[in-house]
Amino acid sequence: MPISKELLEILACPKCKGDLVYDEKKDTLTCHACKLVYLIKDDIPVMLIDEAIPLERYEKGDA
């Protein structure tokens, strides 16, 4: 299930509080300012800085 539009509008990066980009296919939320990828597990966004994956590592596919 994709995450709701209402939730997407207000979710922000917990680190910089900036905008996130939602990838519906990969089910991720990315902060391009912090270069962090937040995963969505069981339809629940995991908005913990500690559990976010560095963008570079995620794109290499070894996350």
Next chain:
Amino acid sequence: MNSEQEKDRTPRRSVVDQYTRQAGKYARSSVHSDARNLADLVQFASLPAGVSVLDVATGTGFTAFAFAEAGHSVMGLDLTSAMLLQARKLAGERGLESIRFVLGRAEVLPFAESSLDAVTCRLSPHHFSDVPRFLAEVRRVLKKGGAVIITDTASPDDSPHMSEWFNRVEVIRDPSHNLNYSPVQWREIAEGAGLQVMNVDYSQRLSHSFSKWVETSGTPQERLEELRNGFTRAPDDVKSFFAIEEQGEEINFAWPVVRMKAVKP
């Protein structure tokens, strides 16, 4: 890494461990699901119809359910995924599939500035590592005029030995307990965060029986005797204030609860 960043990155392991283990118990806790208490809270909040509400440290979701049933658009945030999975299951059973759940920390809210009409937080700030920071975050995410409604177990004002006793038994029961603030402390923290305090109430009590109380928290056997002694050997004024009464093997008592409503000016 400076200490602020360190705090951002260090989830409270003891809280996560405690609530991962006890999620099923909290889902069945009569104290947390008490319908009258929740209806009172919705009334105390007196929010305009149909506003957006974020329930912080929602746990198994009972406060989120009460505000959703009152017609609000509700999101629930918690630090422990096991609790959120219980919350979502219970929400489904109640026909409240519209509630959205997010994993996150109270002190590091993953929401945009001025994005929410109301924030609620019930019976959980006593676990938070940094309540001033939590309320500063609440102020940030609230829209102008938006309200925060806090309710938590609370120490009495100006009584250090009562507060000490209260927090000591809470920590023996559940080491992830941090602090029960007093009504005056809540007012001061809210004002310090730039919120305007509308109402602080300290008239409510939460009745407990010892056996249920330790079952919900999963307190290990080896700590039960110390905990029981904490109650039975408490000074008379403590026994009177917390309404501690022994009934055979059982101990009944009542925790004082603070309710605060504050708004972002």
